[in-house]
Amino acid sequence: MRHVFSLRIGPVGFRVGADWREPIEALRALYDDYPKPHDGIPDFSVRLFAARRWRRWVRPSITIGGDYVLPDAAPLPLPLGLLAAEMGMNLQMALGQRRYLLLHAATVERDGRALLMTGVSGAGKSTLAALLMVRGWRLMGDEFALLDPATGLLHGFPRLVSLKNRAIGVVEQALPAGKFGPLQADTPKGDIRHLKPDAASVAAMDVPARAVAILFPSFGHAPDMRPVPPAETFVRLTQASTNYVALGERGFGALTHLVATVPTHAIDYPDAETAVAMVERLWEQAA
């Protein structure tokens, strides 16, 4: 491909190639100090290409390809190139990751112990993770948590934080010095702006941590908190995993051990500030 950028996010190396300069420049700007893949060999390749030659110039539209593809994915216009690159990398993980049990969850860490937050899209995982990062937590990832079946440890995957719609303003205000990507308006999920994890989170990306608390946050309700029993947590996390079935017994062993040993709570919250306070209070109790 004409334009290429390689990077490593936690244990996973990517090579992203594109027909256009813009998406690669955007990646290079926001992932500037990320390491390269181990031994220079990526785990996954992403290709951002024009499905027809003229689509490179005329109303340029990006088709997302790579080692793993979704055959019916709609192309994205060139101004959403960074989003296309991020989606391409996510897709490789969701469809191709076999070493780690992949949980659709945000993870933050403090004092060597990790908090796993999972929930449906819009529950506020990314917003909460970003705001906790502002308050000194290490951001291990806002999208995928990588649970190692061999050790039970969570590995960081601190890709760009994907902030959507109202969360964009909330985090911009909380982190005026943050490094943000371009505002990508009118995507299939509304407005999206990416935030680069802070320097401490990037520097510590290779340090795994043990989960000591699991949270199911839910935005838009009066503050409430309730413990979630292990079996319910197990069901929810199998639903939040893209590769539970593919991992077979390794996934079963890793997930049953996680839910049997880590206390879980569901929290309802009306706004991000309340949620952060609830999380920190819960964390103190867990300590």
Next chain:
Amino acid sequence: MRFRAPAVGVLRIMPLDELTAIYHRASGQTHLVASPVPEILAALAPAPATLDELLARLAAGYDVVDPDAEALSARVAELVALGLVQCA
């Protein structure tokens, strides 16, 4: 008709709370089951049994509040359909 539990090692059984997770190695499927399923599997483990024998083993080993052969027959039929219990 006699019923038997899968051979040792076919199931991986992990009690979580009131529910128990079972990994069925032969199919790669995960089952989340409630009482009396773990008890039925445990009662069948030593040797195959008819329904009456199974009911007697359960009554001997657990506090069976309402021993009901018909209900037990329905549960066992479900387990046979899932592949967690086999007809001997």
